[in-house]
Every structure is written in structure tokens, then in C-alpha cells.
Amino acid sequence: MIDNFFILDFSYDVVENKPVIYIWAIDKEGNRVVLLEKKFRPYFYALVDDNYNIDEIRKEILKLSKPYSPITSINVEEKKYFGSPVRVLKIETVIPAYVRVYRDEVAKIKGVKSVLEADIRFYMRYSIDNNLKPFYWIEAEVEEIKENNFRVKKVYELKKINKLYEDKIPELKVLAFDIEVYNKYGSPNPRRDPVIIIGVWTKEGGKQFLADKYDDLRAIREFINFVQTYDPDIIVGYNINNFDWPYLLERANIRGIRLDVGRRVNGEPSQGVYGHYSITGRLNVDLYGFAQSIQEVKVKTLENIADYLGVLPKEKRTIVEWYDIPKYWDDEKKRDILLKYNLDDAKSAYLLGEVFIPFGIELTRISGLPLDQLSMASVGHRVEWLLMREAYKYNELIPNKEEREYESYEGGLVISPLPGIHEDVYVLDFSSMYPSIMIKYNIGPDTLVKGECENCWISPAGHKFRKDPPGLYKNVLEKLIQERKEVKKLMEKTMDEYDKRVLDARQRALKVMANAFYGYMGWLGARWYSKEGAEAVTAWGRQIISESAKIAKEKGFTVIYGDTDSIFVKGGGDINSLITEISSKFGLEIKIDKIYKRVFFTENKKRYAGLTEDGKIDIVGFEAVRGDWCDLAKQVQTNVIELILKSGKVEDAIKYVKTVIFDLRRYNFRIEDLIIWKTIDKNLDEYDVTAPHVVAAKKAAKAGYLVSKGVKIGYVIVKGSGKISDKAEPYFLIKEKNKIDVEYYIDKQIIPVAMRILEGFGVKESSLKTGGVDILSFFKK
Incomplete structure (x- = not known):
């Protein structure tokens, strides 16, 4: 039979000593289905030296064949390598994992200059060779078969793909989730601390699964059942690859159950490339990966990103500090606040998904990289997968990854x-x-x-x-730029708001990809x-x-x-x-x-x-858009800039700064606005220096909180004697305002950021306490 299928994702397994590729899809009737491709086999190339006899090299390679995964064919092919014609041997085997085994052995044979394309994941190799991409439709010849180990409506064996084409995306079921952990003794430990709340959000609204006080077996089981029953195509969350999934997996293992949330029976999430977790048949999308591109938000917490994008402003949601979660759970009167906080997190993730996923879908359609991987992959990796697909079309061999020493070169003027x-x-x-x-x-x-x-x-x-x-770059870039022009023309013509949003996401994705090519070319990790x-x-x-x-x-x-x-x-x-x-x-x-x-x-x-002209203020290069200052300092500088640009009166800016200083000395401030955030870029025991953020991090670790390489530590400066470093304390350990060293914040935060602007108009530090300046004398005619 011939039918049409919308591709969601690819995966593979070895069944009865043969690889089977799964194409997870949706048919025209909206049924979730899987297509089984059983004929495709893994292969790689050996680039041969023209001074050696190619037939002799073939014979040497055949001697390496192993019974469990024999070498099934070795064919001579004409390809291009960096634009130049070359002869290669295409070596095919049976089990994908054996490609790496043979790669290392073939590379040692005399006459083999290089072994290429042995590091391409099997199902991605299949998608490249057959020009298949997620979020496109295919017309295919299939035969329905009976299989009991899939949670889909129908299972087909794929016979032939007739064509790939573009059509309207079917409605995709999305589920967002967030977990809360009872971590009374510092950093959460899955071997000790139970999952007390699992909150989910779908288009139908929110739902929560609660532990029996400190026993999380029921909560985890109910979450598994809900995922299986709701059957989402996409699961989203925020930082779920680093926390929620690994934590749930270990808790489930400890409780003796499988975290069976995939579309293949008894399949658990497993960690794959780029640190993401794969869920068979579903797209697990960690929105934290997309949030990394928002440079305006320095501390990229879920509530900060949701607030910045306006999907759930901070003033309209409940916020509970992570270290207070046990108190709220233990207190029956406060537990509802914690439940609301958890549900707001799940809702925030769902709403962020509505912002990020349409753009991510278009990036996937361009690069061919499945959405779950794309969300965590760097811009360079996204460009590279597009180049790999295009190289195949141009009969170009894909270079190997190499380790390179850093080389500097002159940048833009x-x-x-x-x-x-x-x-x-x-x-x-x-x-x-x-x-x-x-x-x-x-x-x-x-x-x-x-x-x-x-x-x-x-x-x-x-x-x-x-x-x-x-060359390859020119060919691909011309396609991207031409397509963007065509998409923008369609945007001007279409009256349908949905189509306009899709087209806008498409043109933005095309622009982002095209603009990333220069950076990719100079990226040391680029093929x-x-x-x-x-x-x-x-x-x-x-x-x-x-x-x-x-x-x-x-x-x-x-x-x-x-x-x-x-x-x-x-x-x-x-x-x-x-x-x-x-x-x-x-x-x-x-x-x-x-x-x-x-x-x-x-x-x-x-x-x-x-x-x-429309009243928007752009700030470039000042502390206001950098993260090594507290929020109050950044806000002061932003407001000083705004006052000068809008009113044209420096006196207004001076008066404003004076007011902030006055309020600090009266303790009229929020401690949260004085937190300074810095990243711990190595293990604490590797630090010789006693910088404030390092001292604060060590104090946090001593108090039982998890502090590891790569995390951001938030600290405040308190009263006391000694160096500034000695007075740095983790913000969550300071509750009383009168402990804050307000003179430090005035002298080292507020006045310096204000003066970065005001000194350009002849203002002295003393002018923040007395005097003023006529700004009009500084206008350039």
C-alpha cells in the first residue's frame, strides 16, 4: 500500500543481529505510527593512495571481516574531497557499532590515507542518504505488520520511499513537566531525597502527582502512566537533561521500576549526544538550550526567561527558593504555595515551548537535526549537519573531526x-x-x-x-539566502495569521543559519x-x-x-x-x-x-547588559541612560542616583537586587585566588549546598572587617537587610556604573552629592 507520513524522529535498534531503523511518524488521519526500515546497512569510506594497488587494499580489508558483523561489500567509488576528485573504497558491514571497530583496523592498512565518515550516527546516515528530515511528509510504499512492543496505532515495514514533500504540520501533542525534590540536607541526592511533586502542563491545563509524604513511588508511577496515556509527541521542560530526567531515572531505579515513558515498551530515557536524553518515539526538548541564545538575560533561570519573554511575568506567578522547599512541604499551611510554584514552573515551560518550538522546528527542517538534539546542539553543530547533508548531494566526502590548536586572526573593523x-x-x-x-x-x-x-x-x-x-559554502549559502527571499515574499502575500507565523519562523531560521556560516568556518571543532x-x-x-x-x-x-x-x-x-x-x-x-x-x-x-524614533532604547557595551554587577546597579545605569536620552537633562539623572543612595542608607531595598552572580569555572579545590565568588562558593559548599564547576554562585557583601572577599556571603544565607554593607554597594556598584555614563558630560563623583551640569553644552552640532 502507498500512504503519507509526517516524520517526527528517527531511532534504531539491532534485532536478531540486524539493524532496524524506526521512523516515528503521524499519518494523514492523525494516527501515531512507526515505519520499520530493515534493509539499510552501515558503511564508511577508505581514502586510498593512488600509488598503491586498490585491489590489494581490498583484499587486506576483507581479511578483517568478523563473523558477528561481516564485511558484506567493498566497492570502488569516485568522490570529491575538499573539491578534488579522489578514489575511495566504500566498506559496508551489518552491525552499526562495528563501523568503529573496522575503522581503526582499516586505518592501519598500507595504502589507506584516511578513513572517513565512520563517526556518523547510523540513523542520521540513513536520513542523509535518503534525504529525509523531521517535520516533512513522505509518500511511501509500506506493509502493515503486527508488533506488540510499540505504543502506536499502526506498525509498518517500509518498502520504498517515493518522495519527500512539504505540507501543513499536524497538531502536535506537547507535555511540559517539572519536578520538586525534598532536599533537606543541602544539594539534592537521588539516593536519599525523594521526588515530592511532579507537575505537568498540557493544552488542557495542569496536573500534579504527589509523594505520600516522603515516599515517591506512587508519584513516579502516576507520572509514567500519565505520559503513556496522554501520549505526547513532544515533552518539554527547563534544564530537564541536567536535572529532572537523570534524577527521575535514578529514583525509579532505586524504587525498582522502569521509567517507561517512550513509545517503545520498556524503553527508558537514555543519554545521547550533546547531553540530551532521548525518549524513543517522542521528542524530549530541553528549552534551556534555546534560552542560551537570549543574551539579554544573564542568569537564565526558568522564571527569568519566562518573565523576559512575557509568557509568565514574575509578578503573576509564585516563587519559592529551592532551599526552602522542605519547609513548605513539611508545613501543611504552606504546602499549597509550593504546589502553586511547581505548577507555575510546568506552565512556564509549556508556554516557553510555544515560543521556542516553532523556531526550532524550522531549524530542524533546515539542518535535518532532530528537534531534541537540536535544542542542545551548538550553532556550529547545526550548521555542520546541514553541510553534511549538502555534501552528500554534491558527492563530497565528509571530513573527520580534528583536534586543533587555537589560532588567532584579525577580526572586523x-x-x-x-x-x-x-x-x-x-x-x-x-x-x-x-x-x-x-x-x-x-x-x-x-x-x-x-x-x-x-x-x-x-x-x-x-x-x-x-x-x-x-564551493560547498557558496552553494549552500546561495540556497539559504534565495529561500529566505522567497519566504519573505510569501509572507507579504499571505493573509492567514498561522501561515504568516510559520513563514516568519522559517525566514528567521534561514537568517540565523546563514549568518552562522562565518563563525562555523572559524570554529576549531568544524569539519x-x-x-x-x-x-x-x-x-x-x-x-x-x-x-x-x-x-x-x-x-x-x-x-x-x-x-x-x-x-x-x-x-x-x-x-x-x-x-x-x-x-x-x-x-x-x-x-x-x-x-x-x-x-x-x-x-x-x-x-x-x-x-x-519609536521610543526604544538600545544599550550596547555598558554594564547594564553585563552580568558582573548586581541588578540594582544595572537598573541604575539603565535609568541614567534613559533619563539622559529622553529628557536631555543630566540634573534628573544626578537626582535619581542620589535617591538610590539615600534609599540604600535607609535599608529601603530588596536583598535580591544586590546579588552579584559569577560562574565557578573550575573545581573549588583548584582555586588559588580568594575572589569573592570563590569564597562565597566555598561557604555555600561548607553549608551543605552543591557547588560544582560551571554553576553560577550568587553572593552579597556584608558588613565586617577584612578584604571584600572575606565579606562575601551566599545570598540565601543572608536574611536581614541590616547585615548588608550598603557603603560597599554605593562606592563599588552604584556610583561606578552611573559615572561610566555621567563622566562623559563633565560630571564628577562629588556631583552625585552636590551640583549639576547643563547637558545642552555637550550636544554635537
Whole structure:
């Protein structure tokens, strides 16, 4: 029979000594199904030296064949490797795990220069070779079979795939969850501390499974049953790969039950690549991975991200500190508060899923990386999976991963700012400058020419790249950019709001992927790494920005600032004429990105603040968007900037800072606003220095709290004698405001961040206590 299926995910298993690939899918009637592919076999390539007899090499490889997973075929193929034609042997076996065994042995045979594509996961190898991606439809010839070990409506054996196509995404069932642990003795320990609450949220609302006081067996069982019954396609949570899943797995094991939440019977979550947990037949999406891209939020807790994105503001939810959970659980009068807190966490995760998943789906459709892995994979890994798929189409061999030493190279051009306040400033931005340069000059490791070249582009850095034929990077980037243009045209035409949202997510994903190519090329972990390519891109970029600034000056504009792919100009004549001239000279699109009604610069590069025509304030490079200051200090600086930009009166800013200082001395503040967050970047016993955050971390550890490499420690400075480090205390151990050293916060936090702005207008520290300045004298005409 022929039917149509919407792909969710891939997995595989070895059944009766043969690999079986599972394609988890939804049919046109909305049934959850699985397709079994039983014919595909694992393989890898041996790149051979032309000076050796290829038939002799074949014979040597065949001698390695092992009974449990024999080498079933060795075929000679013509491929390309970094753009050059090569001969390879394609070596096929039976059991995927044996690819690595044979890889190491084949690499030792004389005449084998390299072994390639032996580190590609089996089911991803299958999806690449057959051009299959999650969230696309396939038309396939299948035969229904009877299998009892799957929690799906129907099981099919896949006979043939006729085509892959795009159509409307069926409604996907999403379940969010969050657990609370009874950790009365410091950091949670699954061998000791029970799971007391498991909260879930679906489109139907919330539900909770509670422990019998301290016995969590019933709660875990009810959660398992609910997942099986509700049967979600996607399970979401926040930091669930690092905490919830491993904790639940160990608790279930201790209680003697299986955490059987997958669509395959008796299947438990298992840890896979990028640290994510795989759940067979479902997509386990840790939203913490997506939240890492939100640079504006330094401390990325669930409540902070949900508050920033507006899905559940802090003032509309219940917050309980993790170290107070046992108190709320033990006190019957307070337990409802804890239950509300847990349900708010589950709801926050569900609502964040509505924000992140549509974008993630489009990234998956571009890269082919399943959504659960994509959420935790770096931008570089997302780009790499797209390149691996495209390389297969171009008959290009996929390079191996290599360990490389760090190599520095010159970055983009920054034109020194003109300090002071400026009005009516245009920000001219080159659209996707670096991808455009890579396309225009055919830059990539496969187009790099190190010797003589008659038909090459020569970069300002001296590197040569052949003009023809196009390299892998150029081919892929042109596809991404062209598709984005087509998607944006469709967005303009469509009237359907749902379709418009899908298309918008698509164009944003295409933009993100295209803009990531330059960074990927210079990433030491990249298979297609090219330091020369990265150097060439930035060299051409510097040239373009420098010459664009000259053109602007020749046309009567004042160049206020320039950074990598944009210039800030004011005055002059017709801005559209300037755009046209720059665009035509370099063959790159340049547009007005922003118009600042008022903007001010200090003497430092990459540090400015501006007020746009629509009233939005941009802050770049000041402490307000960095994390090594307390929240109150960041808020003070933000407010100082806002007052100056909007009112134009420095006296208002000085008066405001004075008020903050006055309130601190009256203890009119929240301790939470004075917390300073720093990351512990190595084990505590490895620290020789006594920095405040290290001292605070050691105090927290001594009090029984888990402090490990990579975590953020929050601390406050309290009264006392000695160095500042000696007065650093973990914030959760300080309850009384009168213990806070307010003079430290005034002298080392509030005044310094305010002065970073105000000193540019001639304000002295003493002016925060007396005096004022006329800001109008600092306007640049």
C-alpha cells in the first residue's frame, strides 16, 4: 500500500543481529505510527593512495571481516574531497557499532590515507542518504505488520520511499513537566531525597502527582502512566537533561521500576549526544538550550526567561527558593504555595515551548537535526549537519573531526566613535555581510588555492580562492539566502495569521543559519574548518567598511562610528543616494537598520546608547547588559541612560542616583537586587585566588549546598572587617537587610556604573552629592 507520513524522529535498534531503523511518524488521519526500515546497512569510506594497488587494499580489508558483523561489500567509488576528485573504497558491514571497530583496523592498512565518515550516527546516515528530515511528509510504499512492543496505532515495514514533500504540520501533542525534590540536607541526592511533586502542563491545563509524604513511588508511577496515556509527541521542560530526567531515572531505579515513558515498551530515557536524553518515539526538548541564545538575560533561570519573554511575568506567578522547599512541604499551611510554584514552573515551560518550538522546528527542517538534539546542539553543530547533508548531494566526502590548536586572526573593523551626544543618526547595515562575502568570493576550505592561480579571487589578507566552480559554502549559502527571499515574499502575500507565523519562523531560521556560516568556518571543532577563509572574510569586511566610510564623508555625511558590518552617519545630503552608491560599488545590500533620535558615545569602542524614533532604547557595551554587577546597579545605569536620552537633562539623572543612595542608607531595598552572580569555572579545590565568588562558593559548599564547576554562585557583601572577599556571603544565607554593607554597594556598584555614563558630560563623583551640569553644552552640532 502507498500512504503519507509526517516524520517526527528517527531511532534504531539491532534485532536478531540486524539493524532496524524506526521512523516515528503521524499519518494523514492523525494516527501515531512507526515505519520499520530493515534493509539499510552501515558503511564508511577508505581514502586510498593512488600509488598503491586498490585491489590489494581490498583484499587486506576483507581479511578483517568478523563473523558477528561481516564485511558484506567493498566497492570502488569516485568522490570529491575538499573539491578534488579522489578514489575511495566504500566498506559496508551489518552491525552499526562495528563501523568503529573496522575503522581503526582499516586505518592501519598500507595504502589507506584516511578513513572517513565512520563517526556518523547510523540513523542520521540513513536520513542523509535518503534525504529525509523531521517535520516533512513522505509518500511511501509500506506493509502493515503486527508488533506488540510499540505504543502506536499502526506498525509498518517500509518498502520504498517515493518522495519527500512539504505540507501543513499536524497538531502536535506537547507535555511540559517539572519536578520538586525534598532536599533537606543541602544539594539534592537521588539516593536519599525523594521526588515530592511532579507537575505537568498540557493544552488542557495542569496536573500534579504527589509523594505520600516522603515516599515517591506512587508519584513516579502516576507520572509514567500519565505520559503513556496522554501520549505526547513532544515533552518539554527547563534544564530537564541536567536535572529532572537523570534524577527521575535514578529514583525509579532505586524504587525498582522502569521509567517507561517512550513509545517503545520498556524503553527508558537514555543519554545521547550533546547531553540530551532521548525518549524513543517522542521528542524530549530541553528549552534551556534555546534560552542560551537570549543574551539579554544573564542568569537564565526558568522564571527569568519566562518573565523576559512575557509568557509568565514574575509578578503573576509564585516563587519559592529551592532551599526552602522542605519547609513548605513539611508545613501543611504552606504546602499549597509550593504546589502553586511547581505548577507555575510546568506552565512556564509549556508556554516557553510555544515560543521556542516553532523556531526550532524550522531549524530542524533546515539542518535535518532532530528537534531534541537540536535544542542542545551548538550553532556550529547545526550548521555542520546541514553541510553534511549538502555534501552528500554534491558527492563530497565528509571530513573527520580534528583536534586543533587555537589560532588567532584579525577580526572586523571598528571605526573609533565620536564621543558625545548626536541627534538624527542613521545606522547603515550591510545585510548578511559575511555570508555575502563568502558567496561573492567563493570562500571555503575546498576552494582555497595555496600555490599559483590564474583564475582566483585574492583577498586583502593575501589568500586565494578559485572563482569556479562554486564551493560547498557558496552553494549552500546561495540556497539559504534565495529561500529566505522567497519566504519573505510569501509572507507579504499571505493573509492567514498561522501561515504568516510559520513563514516568519522559517525566514528567521534561514537568517540565523546563514549568518552562522562565518563563525562555523572559524570554529576549531568544524569539519570544514578554514582559518584562511575566516581571515579572508574579515579582511574583505574591513575593506568594505573603510571604503564605505570614505564614500559617506565625500557625500557630506559625518561618520559617528563603524563596527564590523555597519556605519553610523548623520548630516550630509540624501541618505538613499548614499545607500545606492555603496551598494552598487560593492555589490552588497545595505539598508537603514535604525534611525536614532538621539545617541551618545563614550570614547570607548563598542559602547553606546541610543533612543530610536519609536521610543526604544538600545544599550550596547555598558554594564547594564553585563552580568558582573548586581541588578540594582544595572537598573541604575539603565535609568541614567534613559533619563539622559529622553529628557536631555543630566540634573534628573544626578537626582535619581542620589535617591538610590539615600534609599540604600535607609535599608529601603530588596536583598535580591544586590546579588552579584559569577560562574565557578573550575573545581573549588583548584582555586588559588580568594575572589569573592570563590569564597562565597566555598561557604555555600561548607553549608551543605552543591557547588560544582560551571554553576553560577550568587553572593552579597556584608558588613565586617577584612578584604571584600572575606565579606562575601551566599545570598540565601543572608536574611536581614541590616547585615548588608550598603557603603560597599554605593562606592563599588552604584556610583561606578552611573559615572561610566555621567563622566562623559563633565560630571564628577562629588556631583552625585552636590551640583549639576547643563547637558545642552555637550550636544554635537
